Amino acid sequence: MTMALTVPARREASRLAGLPVVVIGAGPVGLAAAAHLLERGVEVLILEAGEAAGAGVSSWGHVRLFSPWSEVVDPAAARLLDAAGWDAPEARRLPLGSEVVRDYLLPLAGTPALSPVLRYSSRVTAVSRQGMDKTRSMGRADTPFLLRISTPTADETLLARAVIDTSGTLSNANGLLASGWNPTADGALWLANAMPDVLGTERARFAGRRVVVVGAGHSAANTLLALAKLKETEPETEIVWVIRNATPVRVFGEATDELAARGQLGDNTHSLVRRGVVELVDLFEIDDAHPDEEGVRLTGRRYGNPFELRGDIVVAATGFRPDLSILREIRLSLDDIVEAPRQLAPLIDPNLHSCGTVPPHGVAELTQPEPNFFIAGMKSYGRAPTFLMLTGYEQVRSIADELAGDPDAARVVQLILPETGVCSSGPGDGGSCCS
Incomplete structure (x- = not known):
């Protein structure tokens, strides 16, 4: 009977000894x-x-x-x-x-x-x-x-x-487009990463601009709240919230959240939409972005029909x-x-x-x-x-x-986490429960 040797006999001390x-x-x-x-x-x-x-x-x-x-x-x-x-x-x-x-x-x-x-x-x-x-x-x-x-x-x-x-x-952020890709156009001027410092170091970039926040998670909600605060002193600031789903349930569905601050985030964001401070654009699947001298146009489909949205800055809170x-x-x-x-x-x-x-x-x-x-x-x-x-x-x-x-x-693992209704919706646009 022939036997295959898959591991050679060890003739010296372990090569792993002393390594971190x-x-x-x-x-x-x-x-x-x-x-x-x-x-x-x-x-x-x-x-x-x-x-x-x-x-x-x-x-x-x-x-x-x-x-x-x-x-x-x-x-x-x-x-x-x-x-x-x-x-x-x-x-x-x-x-x-x-x-x-x-x-x-x-x-x-x-x-x-x-x-x-x-x-x-x-x-x-x-x-x-x-x-x-x-x-x-x-x-x-x-x-x-x-x-x-x-x-x-x-x-x-x-x-x-x-x-x-x-x-x-x-x-390593997710792409802005519904395809998971990023636009081919250079986004240096009009594209912002998730969780920008709207009220601090980046205030001048957002004040008085039409800002489109893309994403249905907590990063998006935090940015919307910061933009609403900015709008109180910079009333020309416009805020548009784009999601791919029919509703941002990951953020809104938090009434029973055991992390009180996370539940309050959902309540406050929902209030901004109800009061018209934030314009919610749901079911918008972005296919591409086209920058021009006035900002950027987001094109795609909404309710199955061609749709276009203009903004000055796009915040990619897409996870x-x-x-x-x-x-x-x-x-x-x-x-x-x-x-x-x-x-x-x-x-x-x-x-x-x-x-x-x-x-x-x-x-x-x-x-x-x-x-x-x-x-x-x-x-x-x-x-x-x-x-x-x-x-x-x-x-x-x-x-x-x-x-x-x-x-x-x-293998004895024990962990008690605060219960919540968040993150249990459909496959939305990201966000992080720890941020």
Whole structure:
């Protein structure tokens, strides 16, 4: 009988010995992952593309969270901070994104435990296995990960025994058009990203203009409220809200929301529409955008008929998607539609679940065909707009137990989330439950 040898006999010590677990991203979930790993005695290295921790959160620092401080701080991270003499914020208060960075993420990154293992301005551009592309199998699990990193001075590579990708999705927005694409026309002057700082640094750009907000989620609602506030002192400002569905039920349907601030957001946005402050244009499928000297024309179909809408500025509050380009040589099993890990996708499907009805999950649902590679945090939710920080913290706690050699603890997942009716409508235009 002939036997095939799929894994060669080991003739030397493990190639993984002495290598760290690399965490991609120094946001809330990435820092929490590192805190949990260090607590279990696992060597870790955090790679952050920005110049400081929480760079992604800083981009929407003017936005107030729905969750109070008690649901923003990870337990392992709190233990590191407490040991460093941290003055914890008042647990019931709702912080701004900028306060999360200033009062939590930056102090956490500066603790004696995390500061030495953080590398800033280090963007991961590719992940693979040392000497192996995706097609090679023999000895794969015992082969170190190879990461290519771009820094301001040079490109370099490093090795890891495991990788946790918590790089998020904020840098990869969904397309403006109904097709999922972005317009071919240059949008530098007329197109704004989700959650612009309407009342702060970008006030002059929006004051007195006809602003079209595209999207049916919470990012859109926050922007509408800010524009309405701007209109109080700049009455020539016009606000148009475009959605693809018949109603923005993800925002409006929040009367029973256990996160009071999120429920109030829905009430306030609904009031703007009822009072005529915001013009709601429903069932508009945008096919293209045509800029001209007066602004931009959005063309498409409404109620099945050709339709055109003009604006000066378009805010694309259309949600986000994961950037999978750096993982081309990693073996992944992702849902075809949501682009989340295949075992997780049915648990977070926005057609079935809200932020609060997502069941507890951890390493069992996040395990990929690539051994010891995990996608966690907002990126693990793919295109689903149902992510909460608490969910990400439990994910990385479970992963840390797995990598520390405690698979039983890794599979005991417990999570109590605030119930809500949001995010359970049809496949709308995005938004995020944590922003």
